[in-house]
Amino acid sequence: MAFVTAVTGDDSTKKFMDVLQNDFKTLSLETKKKYPQIREACDEAIEKLTLAANNPQASLYGVVNQILYPLVQGCESKDVKIIQFCLGTIRRLIAQQGIDAKGARHVVDCLYNLGQANMLELKLLQTAALLMTTSDLVHGDTLARTMVMCIRMVSASETRDVSTSHAAAATVRQLVALVFERALAEANGTLKVNPADVRIQANNRAPKDLKPCAVDAYLILQDIIQLINGDAAQWLVGISEVPKTFGLELLDTVLTDFSDVFFKIAEFRFLLKEHVCALIIRLFSPNVKYRAAFSSPHIPGGAAAAAGGAGAGGERPHFPVTMRLLRLVSIIIHKYHDVLVTECEIFLSLTIKFLDPDKPLWQRALALEVLHRMTVQPDLLKAFCECYDMKPHATNIFQDIVNALGAYVQSLFVASQVNTPAGSSSIPQQAGFYWKGVWLPLCITFEPGTAKSIYIEMLDRTEAPMIQEGYGISVAYACLVEIIRSIAISLEGKEYFRLQELYDDSQNDGEEQEINSNKTTNNHKEIESSLEHKAEITNNGHTGEADQNCNVVEKIDPDSDDKERQLKLQLIKSSWCGLVWGLSVLAEASIGELENILRAIQTLARVSGKMGVTNARDACIGALCRCALPAQYCVPVLGALAALACPWPAARPSPAPGADLRHHVVWVGTPLPCSQPTGQQQSFVMVTSRHVTAMRALLAAARRDGDALQHAWLPVLTTLQHLVWILGLKPSTGGSMKASRASADANAVMSTSAVMADLPGQQVPVAESLGVMSALSAMLSRVFEASKNLDDEALHHLIDALCKLSNEAMELAYSNREPSLFAVAKLLETGLANMHRIEVMWRPITNHLLEVCQHPHIRMREWGVEAITYLVQAAFQYHHNNPALVTEARERLVLEPLAELCAVRHCDVRARQLECAARLLHSRGDQLGAAWPLMMEIISAICDHHSEQLVRSAFQCAQLVAGDLLGCAGPRCLRRVLAAAAAFARQTKELNISLSAVGLMWNISDYLYHNRDKLSAALSSEAASVPDVQPDLPPLDRLWMCLYIRLSELCTEPRAPVRRAASQTLFSCISAHGTLLSKPAWRALLAVLFPMLDQVQKQSNIASSEKVDTGEHILIHHTRNTAQKQWAETQVLTLSGVSRVFHSRFQLLASVGDFGRSWTALLDYITDFALRRSHEVSVAALKSFQEVVSAAGRAEGEAPKRVWPAAWAAWTTIAEGLAANAPVQEDGKPAEAYAPTLNFLTTLVQIFPLIFQHIRPTFTGADVQKLGECLSIVCSVEPSASALDGIGGGAPVSLHALHCLDTVHKEALSRHELLPAMFAALTALAGAAKEQPAAAARCLAAAAALYRAAPAPSARQLPSLLQALHEAVKKCTPDKRRRNSERERDQPDEPTQIASLLLQVLATGLPLAREHPDEYSEFWEILPTVLETFMFEPPVGGTAQAREVVGMVRDEVLRGSPRAPARHARRLLALVRAGSLHRHQPQTQNEQELKEREEFARTCFETLLQFSMLEDMDSMTCSESDNDPLAIMPLLDRFQEVISRYNLDEDSTEPLPRHQVSEISFVLRAVAALAAAMKRAPPSRVDAAAWHRLIDVYPSLVRLAGARGAGGAGAALREALLQFGALLSPPL
DSSP states (O other), rough: TTTTTSBBSSSSHHHHHHHEEEEEEHHHHHHTOOOOHHHHHHHHHHHHHHHHOOTTOOOOGGGGHHHHHHHHHHHOOOHHHHHHHHHHHHHHHTTTOOHHHHHHHHHHHHHHHHHHOOOHHHHHHHHHHHHHHHHHOOOOOHHHHHHHHHHHSSSSSSSBBBHHHHHHHHHHHHHHHHHHHHHHHHHTOOOOOOGGGGGTTTTTSSOOOSSSHHHHHHHHHHHHHHHTOOOOSSSSTTTOOOHHHHHHHHHHHHHHHHHHHHOOOOOOOOOHIIIIIHHHHHHHHHHHOOSSSOOOOTSTTTHHHHHHOOOSOOOOOOHHHHHHHHHHOOOOOOOTTOHHHHHHHHHHHHHHHHTTTTOHHHHHHHHHHHHHHTTOOOOHHHHHHHIIITTTSOOOOOHHHHHHHHHHHHHHHHSSSSSSSSSSSGGGGGSSEEEEEEEEEOOOOOTTTTOOOSSSGGOOOOOOOOOTTTTHHHHHHHHHHHHHHHHHHHHTHHHHHHHHHHHHHHHHSOOOOOOOOSSSSEEEEEOHHHOOOOOOOOOOOTTOOOOOOGOOOOOOTTTTTTTHHHHHHHHHHHHHHHHHHHHHHHHHHESHHHHHHHHHHHHHHHHHHTTTOOOHHHHHHHHHHHHHHTTOOOOOGGTTTOOOOOSSSSSSOOOOOOOOOOOEEEEOOOOOOOOOOGGGSSEEEEEEEEHHHHHHHHHHHHHHHHHHHHGGGHHHHHHHHOOOOOOOOEEGGGEEEEEEOOHHHHHHHTTHHHHHOOOOBBBHHHHHHHHHHHHHHHHHHHHHGGGSSSOOOOOOOHHHHHHHHHHHHHHHTTTTTOHHHHHHHHHHHHHHHTTTGGGHHHHHHHHHHHHHHHOOSSSHHHHHHHHHHHHHHHHHHHHHHHHGOOOOHHHHHHHHHHHHGOOOOOOOOHHHHHHHHHHHHHHHHTTTTTTTHHHHHHOOOHHHHHHHHHHHHHHHHHHHHHHHHHGGGGGHHHHHHHHHHHHHHHHHHHHHHHHHHHHHHHHHHHHHTTHHHHHHHHHTTTTOOTTSOOTTHHHHHHHHHHHHHHHHHHOSSSSHHHHHHHHHHHHHHHHHHGOOOOOOHHHHHHHHHHHHHHHHHHHHHHHOOOOOOOOOOOOOOGGBBBBBHHHHHHHHHHHHHHHHHHHHHHHHHHHHTHHHHHHHHHHHHHHHHHHOOOHHHHHHHHHHHHHHHHHHHOOOSSGGTTTTTHHHHHHHHHHHHHHHOOOOOOOTOOOOOOOOHHHHHHHHHHHHHHHHHHGGGOOOOOHHHHHHHHHHHHSSOOBBGGGGOOSSSSSSSSHHHHHHHHHEEEEEHHHHHGHHHHHHHHHHHHHHHOOOHHHHHHHHHHHHHHHHHHHTTGGHHHHHHHHHHHHHHOOOOOOOOOOOOHHHHHHHHHHHHHHHHHHHHHHHHHHHHHOOTTTTHHHHHHHHHHHHHHHTTTTTSSHHHHHHHHHIIIIIIIIIIOOOHHHHHHHHHHHHHHHHOOOGGGGGGOHHHHHHHHHHHHHHHHHHHHHHHHTTTTTHTTTOSSSSSOOOHHHHHHHHHHHHHHHHHHHSSSOOOOHHHHHHHHHHHHHHHHHHHHHSSSSGOHHHHHHHHHHHHHHHHHHHHSGGGGGGGHHHHHHHHHHOOOOOOOOO
């Protein structure tokens, strides 16, 4: 309440309280004398209001009941004036929501009492309505008392006028609606009633779970049902009856406006189902049982008699009740059919029975209006079909509705009497239906989708009205049309309205627009076949008799996955038969409505076709065709369609015989010849305006709904063909049918003949007939023009039907009968109309036309080739006018029929074909587009049996295309041009043409490159793929692949010049234009190149080595005079080309999928070609290997890492293959010696470093060992002389091999496990280079350097290294070559190098060997042997290098610390001792060598002397068995010899050589040193013989002192002589 929460301090509340105080003051004055108790109550109320007004925080809510008391007392005073005043004040309080629940009860009690007294009833109604509408305080008994008060006023009485009754009825309707509104709000949660405001009801029979408002609504509805049923109300106490019509209206209001209450509250649904429906069924009983006295509505006075006649049995139905019951039935069916399925089935069955002929006309009219309301609701009809017709054991309600309407329509024309006299002049000139003498006007029309009822809305009528004549058939006709409309909406949805709008626009504009009813293909290859075994034959629900064969309903499985589709199918299956029958009757009887009826049939045919219900579609099309053909016209294809059985029990009435008085005759013609005997055909037939209208409808259906016709195209086209023949229309240019004046004149002659005298009706003038035929011809052409809007399947059905008609005409033409050219002409017209989708229609049409072109009948053949050539030229013209619609597939299809005409044997056809082709080539050369390929096929269709001149002429055309017209061609043309060029390259008539054709392919590649952007844009929308390449390539790449494939095929051509040109062109194209290819294209390219290599490999293997016979005029170089040599050239070109591809595009190829296989394959080919017994091929293979490996080395990423193991394996295979490349005998001939060239070997070795840098981390000892073996094999091979090596040769192979091992050197230093294999490889390589000492020295130097870099890990390899040095030096011979250059002179010879290597190794190894003698035991064992060779044997023995070796022994062995093992040290000391005693042979040595020998001996002697003066000499010599550990005796002998020789030489006149003087000085010093050493030595260590021998030297020294040359050695001599001073006497 608005004021309850507001305090009295509010301005509006104060004003309202002031008004109340004034009202109470006025009431107090009025009752002051007569009603003092009221005055006192008013004063008290004024006082309360004053107090409340003075207290700003006070609320009016506390004084409501106190101020209400005087008002209630005033209403009880029975004073009208006071009562009116009090009621006004009460209404003011109510309006301001100043009444609480308790006050509301007081007010209602007051009103109820006043109502009992029949006082101020209108005021009471106003107050009650205001109380109910402004608050929700009235519930329960209070509400019941309010309703009782209002309901009592509904019935008129003597004291109550009609206006009051009407006001009361309106108030009751308002209150009932208000109660249900509250119940709905309460159910929705928007209204909550305070339980304290609800008083407990004594007679509450509502369910306990209901909320307060729902209880009120439930009890009211329950009592309404009770009152309608004639029982007393239980809740509305005191109400025993109400007018039945009023109760039904209340029920109508509740069911109409408050359906949500019934759906949300289960108790209300129960009440509706169990009580309301039962009530309606019971009240329907008199209507069902009643039979009218007259049942013929068209008989004058029959309707009145039917309305007023007595019933044949049972109670007479009451119009107001029946009408309201049908309204309730309509409401229940519309709103509650989902929850009242069974009840609605009963109601619908009862409504259908109302259409029986024995029912009163007003009942039938009411039932029609109810059904009309239902038919305009598609969802409702779908619900009927789903709930009843689709259920296995339910009544086919929807089918029964349709059949009942059809039976009703037919029953209107069945009469024993007619109401229209004979004669056409008595037929009214208005729309209606006239049949069998019965005329029924079309008195009312309806807007589509609307049901404007007349009689069911007559709520104020108490008696049945007079039904207008023709009203029944008008509504029934509307129902049938609306059923079709609803079905179409259910099936098509919004598409239906779009189509209808287009239809209406085309009709209003008077032009036939291009309209198509279906833009999607619905392929329903007859669903009935899958359900025919599940079909269940049902009976009509109200007849109990079996249906006819056409009324068999296939029950659809409701559990099907596609329920929606099954429902749509059932909609058609349940209705089509009745609809076709009913509309056929109406069409036959129609005057002025034929067009709309046929339009409805068109719609049914369309939706039936879309859903695949072929029998329904065919029946509709058959009905249209039968309407279009003249009566009794025999068309075999329509015979089956005419056998449709009636869906209701009554037999179909045959048309009344006699003249048709309704339509004008338009044309008279002859029937079309057919396969029937001539005698059975009519001599002439006439076409009336009705047939013209039907033909227009048939043409409209074919034009608009062609998608849905499918197989029904055949009867449609057959009908049109017959009508065209009858009308005398002939084909003209473009396939259109034209009316000739000759045929019109012939028709005029027939019209004036005696034959026309027998024709009834009026005749149309000839000019008007020509106008009609021209219009029909235009419409006929538009049908086939509109075929461009058909979907593909529908278009194929149309073409198939035309082909069947054409086949029939061809059969007739075989018998020399005049054929109908309708089908051929319309095939041409259909093709012209569908140029935008040439892929769909072109082949079916042209294939049939090709058959026509082979027909022996010249007329058929002429039109066949005319159609093909016209279509081809029109297609190119269409492409010229619509370039945006041009596609490659369309352009290609255009020329195919023209090309296929080559197979036709008739010369005239061939001539027309060539004429058309030439015209196209000259006039449309720049517009042929994708049609160029077929033109190229014609050009390139060359065979071996063709003459050279023909080949040359064809090639000139190809040159023209490739040279000038490539810019006008599309991508597919380019492929065909490539194919043509390849074909010309393969022909064998003229070699120059073949080579020129290869050149054309290079021109095409240039065109592709320079126009790549344009070609890419043109190819971007292409979906077609090239069959010989991968379909996932970009469009431009496909063209490139086509080029490469053609060239690769030519690379294996039998003729060498063609192969050479193709190979060079192929790889030049790849090199120049390969950057344009994508990754998938590169993958595809590899898939082309490797098979080419494989084919080249196979052909090379089988190539003959016999000399080629080239004739007398051609000279061939000896390197190309055999097929094998020519294939060797091809091998070089192809493998080198593929390798260049990998070299230049390696990074890209590495990212291409499956690169590993490609890389392995390439290496396999390289390996195979490298081991070929052809220097040219093998060297080229290695060059290719080097190229690809270097390219792989520059690449980055993960992919290149996977290639190196394969490369290493290939390298080793090639190297190992050199050892196995033994000569092979062929055909008993001696084997040809073969050895690889130096270039080959050098290249092979140079490849390894490129590989190793990438396999370094994974290189194992086994790999190092294999490398050494391979290098040894390579170095051991004796290369052959070849022009490929160039002049002067190059570096030796061993040098490159050593470089290979040097690359492994660093890796071995970091990975010591490689050291053993590395030393083995180096030593093996040194052994393999036995013929090249310098190379061996370099290998040993590398080994020595490796050892010096890692001496400790190489301890086990030191003996083998010494052994290798030992072997190498033994193999060396003194270098006698003359060293010319300064570089050569500065470079030591090989023995010197080896000796130097030995010294380096020993300098590194001896310290370690002294520290670890056990680990170096093998080294110590082999060391004396090695040193002996280096010290004494040539070419090192006795040289400066030998002296260095001695110095190394002295420093590292004899003096080294820790000491060397004693045993091994003695062996080395013995070598030194032997060196000091070494003698020379003057006859074999030159002066230099002698000098070096002397120097060596002196060095050994000095070393020996130095060693003898060591303090720990005993540690090395104590174990000696002899008494002369230092070998003093040999030394003394040597000294004696040198001194004596010097004395002899001194006597000669020749001056002594300088070295000899140096030698004597050395000997003298040695004597002094030895003497001093002997004196220092223990006496036991020097025997007497040594002393005697030393003393024997003394005389020689004395003689030397007197010589003239002793001056140079005087100091040494003096020192020596001084040492003898102590030896003048033997020591003691």
